[in-house]
Amino acid sequence: MIRTQILGLGSYVPDRIVTNDELTFLDEKHIRQDTVQTETNDAWIQQRTGIKARRYVPIGEGVATSDLALEAAKHALADAGLEAKDIDCIILGTLSPDIHFPGTAVFLQKKLGISSQGCACFDIRQQCSGFVYGMQMADAFIRTGMYKRILLVGAELHSHSLDFTTRGRDVTVLFGDGAGAMILGPMESEDPRSGVMYTAAHADGNGAMDLYLKIFEIAKAPYVNYDARDRDENSTKYPQMDGKRVFLNAVRGMVMATNTALAKTGLTWDDITWFVPHQANLRINEKVAEVAKIPAEKVLNSIEFYGNTTAATVPLTIDHWRKAGKVKRGDRILSAVFGSGFTWGAAIFTL
Numbered sequence: 001m002i003r004t005q006i007l008g009l010g011s012y013v014p015d016r017i018v019t020n021d022e023l024t025f026l027d028e029k030h031i032r033q034d035t036v037q038t039e040t041n042d043a044w045i046q047q048r049t050g051i052k053a054r055r056y057v058p059i060g061e062g063v064a065t066s067d068l069a070l071e072a073a074k075h076a077l078a079d080a081g082l083e084a085k086d087i088d089c090i091i092l093g094t095l096s097p098d099i100h101f102p103g104t105a106v107f108l109q110k111k112l113g114i115s116s117q118g119c120a121c122f123d124i125r126q127q128c129s130g131f132v133y134g135m136q137m138a139d140a141f142i143r144t145g146m147y148k149r150i151l152l153v154g155a156e157l158h159s160h161s162l163d164f165t166t167r168g169r170d171v172t173v174l175f176g177d178g179a180g181a182m183i184l185g186p187m188e189s190e191d192p193r194s195g196v197m198y199t200a201a202h203a204d205g206n207g208a209m210d211l212y213l214k215i216f217e218i219a220k221a222p223y224v225n226y227d228a229r230d231r232d233e234n235s236t237k238y239p240q241m242d243g244k245r246v247f248l249n250a251v252r253g254m255v256m257a258t259n260t261a262l263a264k265t266g267l268t269w270d271d272i273t274w275f276v277p278h279q280a281n282l283r284i285n286e287k288v289a290e291v292a293k294i295p296a297e298k299v300l301n302s303i304e305f306y307g308n309t310t311a312a313t314v315p316l317t318i319d320h321w322r323k324a325g326k327v328k329r330g331d332r333i334l335s336a337v338f339g340s341g342f343t344w345g346a347a348i349f350t351l
Contacts, residue, residue, distance in 0.1 A: 001189060002169065004142040004196040005349055007149075010075025011319035012068055012178075013055040013306060020045045020052060023173065028164045030059050039166040045173045050282020054176025054307030056159040063099045065179075066107035069155035072179035072315075073112060080183040082149065084112040087145040087183075089120045091137055093130025093154045093311035095213070095340075096161065097123065108153065120147070127211075128278050128339025129201065130154055130311035131180070132347045136199035138184045148185055154311030155179035161213070163238040171239045174281070176307030180315025193332075198265050198348040200257060207249055207342035210242040246340075250284045253344035254336040255292045261334060261346040267339035269295055272348070273331035274321075278338055279303035279313035288336070300327070310339070316351065327351065 009129040018026070020042035025032045025108040045051055057063040070090060077084060088131040103123030109115050126133040131154040160177035162168060188196060214236045226233040254277055262268065275298050277285045282303050289299050302317040309316055314335050321327040331351050338344040 002143055002145065003189045004139045004184050004193055006075040006182055006195070006349060007185045008078070009181070009315060009319050009322065009351065010072050010077070010079055010081025011180040011312070011316045012071035012075060013067070013178040013316070014037070014057045014063070016056045016058060017053050020173070026164050028057055028300070029272040030159060037164055038169050038172065040173060041168045047048050048283065050301070050304055051173065051307050052304045053274070055178055057157060057177050061156070064103050064107070065094055065155050065157045065229055066098050066111060067098050067176060068157060068179040069104070069108045069153045069181070070111045072155065072181040072312075073151055073153055074109065076151070076181035076183050082183060082189045084114045085117065086149045087112070087114060087119055087151045089122070089138075089141060089150045090229070091122045091124065091134040091150060091152045093124045093134050094156055095125060095127045095310055096157045104155070111159035126201075126339060126343045127279060127341060128308070128310050128313070129337045129341070129343035129345055130339070131314045132199065132335060132337045132345040133201045133343070135184075135196065135347050135349070136201050136345070139196045139199055139261060142184060142186050145186075148162045149201060150184045151181060152184060153179060153181040154309075154313070154315060155296065156310045156312055160230040162237075167235070168238050170243055171241050174308045176309055178306055178309040178310040178312045178316050180319060194350060196347065198261055199345070200261065200347075201343070201345035202253070202257070203341050205341065207245070210249070211240070212339035213239045247281070247284060249342055250280060250338040251287045251291065252341065253338040254278070254284075254288045257344055258288070258292045258294070258334065258336045261290045261336075261348055265348060267348065269298065271332065272298060272334045274327060274333045275299050275318050276314055276333055276335040277301075278336070279306070279317060280308050280338070
């Protein structure tokens, strides 16, 4: 039987570390000012989110989301012992595309130097659930024999679209820039617990406007009908969030997805090496672990170092702890995610 295996893993974050203390002094161009720009502090941020720092792309160097994706993809390819030309499909999850269209996957394909071979390119827009959604797609493609070497990437450049004022602090403190990637391919195995064992993806559009970013509305003419320079009008260009509703639904969705994954596979926590939740808020993850009765020693988090990197959090967290020597090849991972939409899901796979 053809099953899906993970051939390589890689991640990338920019070099610039922005601590909670520095964040309060940054303007919209990420330049430190002498006076406070956002009324918050390290204690407030850590208490509510668990975040200590995040990474931002360099100032004024024109770095795009596809550039972050490229670096993560290179690391994943090297880990798999493959070259870019071996890839026959790219699936890229992001809510911060290089431009409105075409999709960012084609820019990544070009930067990898494989545009002439015409491999398929998919952009998916499931926000924080993007990587699990993408893994489900990749698993289906590989099992049917449609593609044999899939590059799955989650990449985000959040720092350019945040409101660096007190008005936007509830959202701005959460996000960072980064990317994570996996290479997936086929293997012959009769072991139902090998490779990618389980994936599930769900959505509930009733929560769509509890966490969103408009920038423009296609139903309006002109579809950008505000002055981006006018503070009284420009809130539309920044992410908006009902934090309490997101928190409650995130806990509910990830607990439900986690318990369902175990029930449908017949696994217990004795069979799972690591639990890797989406890194939206450390307090959410702590509550998920408590409600789902997940052994604390099996939970992996990285939000304190990188903030929320949305579609990148799952591979970035796994790779962070692999580099630290904690995660190893052969470990079985259960990952649960939740994102705007609302979207959520879970996956169980062997690294």
